Amino acid sequence: MKPGSLLRITGMIRKECLQVIRDPSSIAIAFFLPLLLLLIFGYGVSLDAKNVPIALVVEQPGAQALSFSGGFYQSPYFAPVPMLSIQEAETALRQSKVDGIVWLRANFDREYLNKESPPISVIVNGVDANTARLVEGYVQGIWFGWLEQEAERAGKKLRSPIQLEQRIWFNPQVRSTLFLVPGVLAVIMTLIGALLTALVIAREWERGTMEALLVTRISVIELLLGKLIPYFILGMGGLSLSLFMAKFLFHVPLRGSFWLLLATSALFLLVALGMGLFISTIVRSQFVAALVALVSTFLPAFILSGFIFDIQSMPLVIQGVTHLIAARYYVSILQTLFLVGDVWGVILPNSAALLAMAVIFLGLVYRKTRKNLE
Amino acid sequence: MTGPFVSPVSDSSPQSAALTLEQVSKTFLVDKKRITALTGVSCTIRPQRVTGLIGPDGAGKTTLMRLCAGLLTPDQGRLTALAIDVVREPLKVQASIGYMPQRFGLYEDLSVQENMDLYADLQGVAAALRPERYAQLLAMSGLEGFRRRLAGRLSGGMKQKLGLVCTLVRPPRLLLLDEPTVGVDPVSRRELWEIVYHLVEAEGMSVLLSTAYLDEAERCAEVVLMHHGQILGHDQPEAFSRQVAGRTWLVRSPLLPKRTLQRELSQHPAVLDALILGTAIRVVAQGQGDLQRELAPLDPTLEITAVAPRFEDYFVATLKGGARATALNNTITLQRAGNRFAGQDVITADNLVRRFGDFLAVDRVSFRVHSGEIFGLLGANGAGKTTTFRMLCGLLPISGGHCTVAGLNLRTAAAAARARIGYMAQKFSLYGNLTVLQNLKFFSSAYGLQGARRTAQIDWALATFDLEQFLSSESQALPLGFKQRLALAVALMHEPEVLFLDEPTSGVDPLARREFWTQINSLADQGVTVLVTTHFMEEAEYCDRLVIMAEGQVLAEGTPEDVKARYGGAKGPEATMEEAFISLLETNPQRSAAA
Numbered sequence: 001m002k003p004g005s006l007l008r009i010t011g012m013i014r015k016e017c018l019q020v021i022r023d024p025s026s027i028a029i030a031f032f033l034p035l036l037l038l039l040i041f042g043y044g045v046s047l048d049a050k051n052v053p054i055a056l057v058v059e060q061p062g063a064q065a066l067s068f069s070g071g072f073y074q075s076p077y078f079a080p081v082p083m084l085s086i087q088e089a090e091t092a093l094r095q096s097k098v099d100g101i102v103w104l105r106a107n108f109d110r111e112y113l114n115k116e117s118p119p120i121s122v123i124v125n126g127v128d129a130n131t132a133r134l135v136e137g138y139v140q141g142i143w144f145g146w147l148e149q150e151a152e153r154a155g156k157k158l159r160s161p162i163q164l165e166q167r168i169w170f171n172p173q174v175r176s177t178l179f180l181v182p183g184v185l186a187v188i189m190t191l192i193g194a195l196l197t198a199l200v201i202a203r204e205w206e207r208g209t210m211e212a213l214l215v216t217r218i219s220v221i222e223l224l225l226g227k228l229i230p231y232f233i234l235g236m237g238g239l240s241l242s243l244f245m246a247k248f249l250f251h252v253p254l255r256g257s258f259w260l261l262l263a264t265s266a267l268f269l270l271v272a273l274g275m276g277l278f279i280s281t282i283v284r285s286q287f288v289a290a291l292v293a294l295v296s297t298f299l300p301a302f303i304l305s306g307f308i309f310d311i312q313s314m315p316l317v318i319q320g321v322t323h324l325i326a327a328r329y330y331v332s333i334l335q336t337l338f339l340v341g342d343v344w345g346v347i348l349p350n351s352a353a354l355l356a357m358a359v360i361f362l363g364l365v366y367r368k369t370r371k372n373l374e
Numbered sequence: 375m376t377g378p379f380v381s382p383v384s385d386s387s388p389q390s391a392a393l394t395l396e397q398v399s400k401t402f403l404v405d406k407k408r409i410t411a412l413t414g415v416s417c418t419i420r421p422q423r424v425t426g427l428i429g430p431d432g433a434g435k436t437t438l439m440r441l442c443a444g445l446l447t448p449d450q451g452r453l454t455a456l457a458i459d460v461v462r463e464p465l466k467v468q469a470s471i472g473y474m475p476q477r478f479g480l481y482e483d484l485s486v487q488e489n490m491d492l493y494a495d496l497q498g499v500a501a502a503l504r505p506e507r508y509a510q511l512l513a514m515s516g517l518e519g520f521r522r523r524l525a526g527r528l529s530g531g532m533k534q535k536l537g538l539v540c541t542l543v544r545p546p547r548l549l550l551l552d553e554p555t556v557g558v559d560p561v562s563r564r565e566l567w568e569i570v571y572h573l574v575e576a577e578g579m580s581v582l583l584s585t586a587y588l589d590e591a592e593r594c595a596e597v598v599l600m601h602h603g604q605i606l607g608h609d610q611p612e613a614f615s616r617q618v619a620g621r622t623w624l625v626r627s628p629l630l631p632k633r634t635l636q637r638e639l640s641q642h643p644a645v646l647d648a649l650i651l652g653t654a655i656r657v658v659a660q661g662q663g664d665l666q667r668e669l670a671p672l673d674p675t676l677e678i679t680a681v682a683p684r685f686e687d688y689f690v691a692t693l694k695g696g697a698r699a700t701a702l703n704n705t706i707t708l709q710r711a712g713n714r715f716a717g718q719d720v721i722t723a724d725n726l727v728r729r730f731g732d733f734l735a736v737d738r739v740s741f742r743v744h745s746g747e748i749f750g751l752l753g754a755n756g757a758g759k760t761t762t763f764r765m766l767c768g769l770l771p772i773s774g775g776h777c778t779v780a781g782l783n784l785r786t787a788a789a790a791a792r793a794r795i796g797y798m799a800q801k802f803s804l805y806g807n808l809t810v811l812q813n814l815k816f817f818s819s820a821y822g823l824q825g826a827r828r829t830a831q832i833d834w835a836l837a838t839f840d841l842e843q844f845l846s847s848e849s850q851a852l853p854l855g856f857k858q859r860l861a862l863a864v865a866l867m868h869e870p871e872v873l874f875l876d877e878p879t880s881g882v883d884p885l886a887r888r889e890f891w892t893q894i895n896s897l898a899d900q901g902v903t904v905l906v907t908t909h910f911m912e913e914a915e916y917c918d919r920l921v922i923m924a925e926g927q928v929l930a931e932g933t934p935e936d937v938k939a940r941y942g943g944a945k946g947p948e949a950t951m952e953e954a955f956i957s958l959l960e961t962n963p964q965r966s967a968a969a
C-alpha cells in the first residue's frame with residue numbers, strides 16, 4: 001500500500017457517509033424504497049386466488065344441486081354470488097363484477113341420480129389468465145371433493161382409476177408471500193448496489209467534483225474502494241432491515257443458515273456495486289445513469305430472475321438470457337435458504353456464478369476507470 | 375516590435391520554467407466530427423509570478439489547463455510541469471501541482487471544514503500540520519467565521535474562495551486556476567486576486583490563471599493571449615497595449631446622443647473601433663495620426679482627448695486588423711414604425727419578491743423601464759438577475775409584489791400579450807437538431823405569424839442576420855456568434871415592442887459582443903425597449919439606465935454616469951463601473967452585516 005493510501009480511503013469514506021446522511025435521496029433509495037417494496041410485496045401483491053367473486057346460477061334448487069353449491073360457500077377461494085339466470089350472470093361477468101360463472105342447469109339433480117354426467121358449466125374470465133387457471137382448478141377440486149363425499153355417504157368408494165394424493169413441500173399453504181419476500185430482497189439489493197452507486201458517481205461528474213478529485217493524489221483503486229466500501233455497508237444495512245421485516249412482519253421462516261445468507265448476500269451486493277460502478281464509468285449524467293441502471297439491472301432483476309415469473313416456462317432464448325442476470329442466481333439462493341435450508345447443491349453453483357460476475361464487473365470497472373477526462 | 379503579434383518572452387532556460395508546452399495539439403471527436411481545440415501551442419510559463427491565460431470562450435483555455443494537469447493527453451507535443459513529463463507521469467504531476475477546475479468540485483452538502491478535511495486527506499496533509507494551515511488559509515480567504523456552514527450555502531464568491539482554499543491545503547509549487555473569477559462579484563474577484571498575489575509573494579508559487587475578462591490582463595505579470603486554439607502573443611500586459619499606443623481616444627459630442635455618435639464614428643474610415651463608455655465614445659483609430667484632424671469634417675464640435683491604451687484595444691485591433699468593416703449588417707431595421715408607449719413606463723416592478731423554500735432569491739426589487747430605453751440588470755452570478763427576469767416574463771410565479779410589461783401582467787394576461795415581447799434566454803434555447811430555416815419556420819408559427827407575413831419575416835431574418843449561408847445547416851453546428859444571431863432573429867421575427875435579453879453576450883468574443891450591441895442599439899433607436907442582464911461590468915456602459923443587484927436586492931439605480939459619480943469615490947464619474955460596484959458593495963450595510 002502506498003503511503004497515505006489509508007488516509008485517502010478513509011477520507012473518501014467519511015465524505016460519502018456525510019453525503020448519505022445529508023442527502024435525503026440516498027436515504028430514500030437505501031431505506032425507504034426497500035420498506036415500500038417489502039410492504040407492497042408482503043401485503044399488497046399476492047399471486048394466490050382468494051375470495052374470487054363467482055356467479056353461482058342454480059336453475060332449480062334440488063337437494064343435490066344445493067349440496068354441491070354449498071361447497072362453494074365453504075371454500076376460502078370463492079365468494080359466490082347467487083344469481084337467478086345465466087343471462088344475469090353473463091352480464092356480471094362482462095362487467096367484471098365476477099371472475100367466473102358456475103351454472104347448474106335445471107336437470108342437475110335428475111341427471112346425477114340417473115348416474116349420468118350432470119351438466120355443470122363453468123365459464124371463466126380469461127382476461128386474467130392466471131386467475132382463470134386457478135378458478136378452473138379450484139372448481140374441479142370442489143367437484144371431486146363433493147363426489148367423494150357423496151360416494152362416502154352412499155357407503156361406496158369413488159370409482160376413480162387414479163387417486164391423486166397431493167402434498168406441497170416447503171410452503172404447505174402455498175402462501176406467495178413466502179417466496180415473494182425473499183425475491184424482493186434481490187430487487188432491493190440491486191437497487192441499492194447499482195442504482196445508488198451509479199447515481200452518486202454521475203452526480204460527481206455533473207457537479208464537477210470528479211474533476212477536482214482526479215487531480216488529487218488519489219489512485220484509481222483508492223477512488224473505487226472509497227466508493228465501494230460505504231455503499232457496501234449501506235447495502236448490508238438495507239439487507240438487515242429487509243431481513244428483520246421478513247422475519248418479524250411477514251413471518252417468512254429462515255430454514256437455512258443466517259451466516260450463509262449474509263455471505264451470499266454480500267457476494268451479490270458486490271456484483272450489484274460492480275454493475276453500478278460500471279455504468280458510472282460510461283455515463284456521466286444522473287438522469288441517464290438512473291435510466292441505464294433501471295433498465296439494465298432493476299427491471300431484469302424483477303422480470304428475469306425467476307422471482308415472479310418462472311424461468312422454466314420462459315421461451316428458450318429468454319431462458320438463456322436469464323443466465324446473464326445476477327439476480328437470477330441470488331433469487332435461487334434466497335428462496336432455497338429461506339424455505340428449504342442449506343442445500344449445497346443449489347447454493348454452491350449459484351454462488352460460483354455470482355463470484356464470477358463480481359470478478360468480471362469489478363475487473364471491468366478497474367480497467368475502465370481512468371484518472372483523466374479522455 | 376512592429377509585427378501584429380507579440381513574440382514570446384525568451385530568456386528562461388527550461389530548468390527554471392514552471393511549465394513548458396512544446397507544439398501541443400489537441401482535437402476532440404464530437405458527433406463524428408473532429409474539433410480542433412489547440413494547434414501547435416508552445417509557451418514557457420516562468421516561475422514565481424502570475425501568468426494570465428486570456429482569451430474569449432472557446433479559445434482553448436480549459437483544454438490547455440486540463441492538458442497541463444494531466445487530465446487530457448495531447449495528440450502531439452510535449453508538456454513539462456515542474457520538470458516532470460506530464461504525458462508520461464500524470465500522477466506524479468498531479469501530486470505536485472494544484473489545479474482548480476472551472477466549476478470547482480466543492481461538495482455542497484459538506485461544510486467548509488469538512489471540505490477542507492476531505493482535500494487534506496486526499497492530498498495527504500499530516501494531521502499535525504493541519505490546524506496551522508487551515509487557520510492561515512481561512513484568514514487569507516476571510517472564511518474564518520464560516521467553518522461550519524455548508525458549502526452550498528455560501529455566496530458565489532465565497533464558494534470560489536473555498537475552492538481555492540481546498541486546492542491549497544497542501545501548498546503546491548505550481549497552481550493552475552481555470553477561470554476562477556468569471557461570474558464572481560467584483561469584490562470577491564478583487565479578493566481572489568489578492569490571495570493569488572499573496573501566494574506568489576509569500577509562498578513563491580507559480581500561478582497560471584485563465585480568464586475570459588480581458589481587463590484582468592493588467593493584473594498579471596505576464597499574459598498569454600489565446601484565440602481559436604492558438605497563442606496570439608505572450609508578453610507583459612503593457613507590451614500588448616503599447617502596440618496600440620497613440621491610437622486610443624475619447625470622443626465626446628455636445629450635440630449628438632451617444633448612440634448616434636458611436637454609429638457615425640464606427641463608420642468613419644479613420645476609426646477601427648468605437649465603443650460607448652459612459653457619455654463618451656472610446657475610439658481605437660486605424661493609425662497613429664491626429665484623430666482630431668481626421669474627424670473634423672464629420673463634426674467640428676467633437677471634443678477629442680487621448681487616453682491610455684488598454685489590453686482589449688490590442689486584442690480588438692489585432693483581430694479586426696486591416697479587414698475592418700466586415701460587410702455585416704450591423705443595424706436591424708424593423709418594419710413596424712412608431713412606438714405605442716412613447717413616454718411611458720413599459721416595464722414596472724414594484725417590490726418584487728421571489729422565495730425558493732427559505733431562500734430569498736429576489737428581495738423587494740423595484741424599478742421602472744421607460745419606453746425605448748436600454749435598461750441593464752447588473753450583478754454577479756446568483757444576484758437574482760435571472761429570477762427577476764423570469765418573473766417579468768411570466769415564466770416564474772411571483773411570491774410578492776407586482777410587475778407589468780407593456781401594461782400587462784404576463785403571468786395572467788392572454789397569450790396575445792406575449793406577442794409583444796421577445797425573449798432571448800441565457801443558454802442557446804433553439805432546437806439544435808433543426809436547421810436554421812426549420813427553426814425560423816417553427817418559431818415564426820409559434821409566435822402566430824402566418825402566410826405572406828411569415829414568409830416575409832423569415833426572409834427578413836435571413837437577410838438581416840446574414841444567415842442565408844447556413845440556411846440548411848443544423849443550428850447546433852453553427853459557430854457561436856451565428857447561434858447567437860439566430861437566437862436574436864427568432865426573438866425579433868414577430869417585431870416585439872419589448873426585448874428581454876438574459877446574459878446575451880456571455881461566452882462570445884469581444885468582436886461578436888460589439889456587433890451584438892450595435893444591433894441592440896439600432897433596435898433601441900427604433901423604439902424597442904430592451905431589458906438586459908449582464909455580469910460584464912463594462913456592458914453597463916452601453917445601457918441608458920441600470921440597476922445594480924446583489925443578493926437579491928437592488929443596491930443602486932440610475933444612468934451609468936450617475937452610478938459612477940455617486941459611488942465612484944474620489945475618481946467620481948471617471949471611475950470604472952467595476953470600481954463603483956465595489957464601493958457600492960462595500961458600503962452596503964446588508965453585506966457588511968453578513969460578512
